[in-house]
Amino acid sequence: MMISKRYRNALLLAKTYPSADCYSDHVPVVGKFKLKLKKNSKPFTNIKFDLAILKTNQTIREKYQISVQNKFEALGDAEEIEQQWENFKSAIKEAAT
Template sequence: MICKRYRNALLLAKTYPSADCYSDHVPVVGKFKLKLKKNSKPSANMKFDLAILKSNLTIREKYQISVQNKFEALGDAEEVEQQWENFKSAIMEAATEVIQKVKRKAKQKWMTEEILNMMEERRCAKGNKEKYEQIHKKVQKKCNVKRELDQREM
């Protein structure tokens, strides 16, 4: 009646054969003791498009100048940990100013930039249920249309 995974979590099980539920089934009620794992949000590491530094000379020069200016403004710290934090923050600040973030790649070939932007908008609207559902419907419709068009082309 219950899968092996949750057998040790079952504390109590009762049947109610006299329940009037217009069926020949007998309702079963159980008490479970479950330990839920805490959901931890993964840290969002910023990924930068470093290929631009190799290909675009002007962006590379801007980045070099920005990093140089950040290092000059830092000064010298005596502790190694403090030096590392200063070094890391200078490089990250320069990268956020000059280099673009890596754009998300579409997992399906029929996904367009418009759909990805709508998905990002939907993700941002998770706090507002009505807005989320409205955007979700739009995303689903757009995905279905694009998927069908792609399948017809094949």
């Protein structure tokens, strides 16, 4: 039985059945595996914004301020502090992109 190096420790048992009626010159092989799969995690990508542009470029700063102001006016008031924080954070990020 051929198996890759990655899974060689996972093979617990392998049996052949030479007298099986399959009308072929091949011998059926049955194996028992115990796999331990781990979750593939995506690397966290943190978006970095260039804040130096806001300091140097007046037109971009004004557009950003107007965009943020419009987002905050559209948000309204939320009852819970967590909901207010999520609304605030999403408004800032949407205005920056």
